[in-house]
Amino acid sequence: MKHVTGHLAAYLGGELDQPTRALVDTHLAECAACRAELASFDQVWAMLDVAAAAPVSAGPGLWSGVRSRTVAVDPARVPWFFGRGPWTRRGWAAVAVAAGVFVALVLPGGTGPDGTGPTVLASSDSAGWLSSTWLDDTSNPGLAEQWMLAGLDSDGSAP
Amino acid sequence: MDPKLDDDALMIRTARGEEAAFRLLVQRWEHDVLAFLSAMLGSAEDAEDLAQETFVRIYRNAGNYRPEGMFRSWMLRIAGNLARSRLRRRRIIGWIPFDPTDHDVADQGAGPEAVLQAGQTSDLIRGALARLPDRQREALVLHRFQGMKYKDIATTMGTTLPGVESLIQRALAALRDELSRGDRMP
Structure with a gap:
C-alpha cells in the first residue's frame, strides 16, 4: 500500500473521515517508516500543545485603545459639513485650509480657520458609569453577560 | 449561551452603536485574537497593536456583517489579513520576527523545572513557527492554538x-x- 505520510497531520488532528482513518491505521500497523514519521510528528504536536498553553493576556490598554477609536467617536457630533466619509472630510478640510490661506494672504489682519478637521468628541456620560460597573471587571467573566441579560427588555433591546 | 448574547446578536447591536454589546464582544474574544496574533507575529507588542486594529475594523464593518454564525472565522480572517500584511512589511525592512522574552510562561501549578522546560519548549516552537511560510503558519496556528477544525480554517483562510x-x-x-x-x- 502507498505510504500515508501525507495524511499524518490530519490523522493526529482527528480530521480524517472514518474510512480514511481505518486505511491509515491498517497501513501504520504494517509500515515501520510511516510509524517513525508519525512518532516524529507526534513529538512536534506535543511541543505545539505546550506553546499553545502559554498564557497570553490582554493589557489594560487594549480596550481603551479600541474604545478611543470606535465608540468614543460620536458621529452625531461631527459637524455636518465634514460629512461622514473620510474622503468627504479630507475634501472639506482641504477647502478649509485653502480658504484660510486665502484669507491670510488677501485680507491682512484676517484670521485663518480655527478648525480644519472633524470634531471628534468622547462621549463621557455613559462611559464612566459603564467602566465603573462591569466593563473593566475581568475578575468575573460572566458578570458582563449577566448584567446585559438582566437589562434586556423582552424585545431584546438594550437597557 | 443565551441567543440574545451570541456573537451575531452582539454584532447587530454593535452596528446600532451599543457600546456595551461591543465591549462584551471584545471581552469575549480578546484572548483568542491576542493568542493567534502572538503566535503569528512572535511579538507581544505587535500582537496587541494588531488586536486593537482588528477590533476597530470589526466595529467599523459591523454594519456589513452578515449574521450567519461565523463571527469567529470572520474575526480571525481580519486578524490574519492584518498579520500577513505586517509580516510582509517586516520582510521588506528585514525585521527579526521572534523575541522569546515576549512570551511569558506563567507557573500553572507545575514545579520550577517544569515551568522552565515549558518556557524553553514554547520559545523553541514559537521561534520555529516564525520561520514557516505565512500561510502554513496561519493554518497551523488556527488548528493547534485556536482549536479550529479544518472546515472552519478553510472558511477563515478562503481556501479548500x-x-x-x-x-x-x-x-x-x-x-x-x-x-x-x-x-x-x-
Whole structure:
C-alpha cells in the first residue's frame, strides 16, 4: 500500500473521515517508516500543545485603545459639513485650509480657520458609569453577560 | 449561551452603536485574537497593536456583517489579513520576527523545572513557527492554538479542505525538520 505520510497531520488532528482513518491505521500497523514519521510528528504536536498553553493576556490598554477609536467617536457630533466619509472630510478640510490661506494672504489682519478637521468628541456620560460597573471587571467573566441579560427588555433591546 | 448574547446578536447591536454589546464582544474574544496574533507575529507588542486594529475594523464593518454564525472565522480572517500584511512589511525592512522574552510562561501549578522546560519548549516552537511560510503558519496556528477544525480554517483562510490539509501537513514537516536540525526535539 502507498505510504500515508501525507495524511499524518490530519490523522493526529482527528480530521480524517472514518474510512480514511481505518486505511491509515491498517497501513501504520504494517509500515515501520510511516510509524517513525508519525512518532516524529507526534513529538512536534506535543511541543505545539505546550506553546499553545502559554498564557497570553490582554493589557489594560487594549480596550481603551479600541474604545478611543470606535465608540468614543460620536458621529452625531461631527459637524455636518465634514460629512461622514473620510474622503468627504479630507475634501472639506482641504477647502478649509485653502480658504484660510486665502484669507491670510488677501485680507491682512484676517484670521485663518480655527478648525480644519472633524470634531471628534468622547462621549463621557455613559462611559464612566459603564467602566465603573462591569466593563473593566475581568475578575468575573460572566458578570458582563449577566448584567446585559438582566437589562434586556423582552424585545431584546438594550437597557 | 443565551441567543440574545451570541456573537451575531452582539454584532447587530454593535452596528446600532451599543457600546456595551461591543465591549462584551471584545471581552469575549480578546484572548483568542491576542493568542493567534502572538503566535503569528512572535511579538507581544505587535500582537496587541494588531488586536486593537482588528477590533476597530470589526466595529467599523459591523454594519456589513452578515449574521450567519461565523463571527469567529470572520474575526480571525481580519486578524490574519492584518498579520500577513505586517509580516510582509517586516520582510521588506528585514525585521527579526521572534523575541522569546515576549512570551511569558506563567507557573500553572507545575514545579520550577517544569515551568522552565515549558518556557524553553514554547520559545523553541514559537521561534520555529516564525520561520514557516505565512500561510502554513496561519493554518497551523488556527488548528493547534485556536482549536479550529479544518472546515472552519478553510472558511477563515478562503481556501479548500485539501488546501488546509496540505498546508498543515507541510507546516508540521517543516517544523519537525527545523527542530531536528538543532537536535531540539525532546
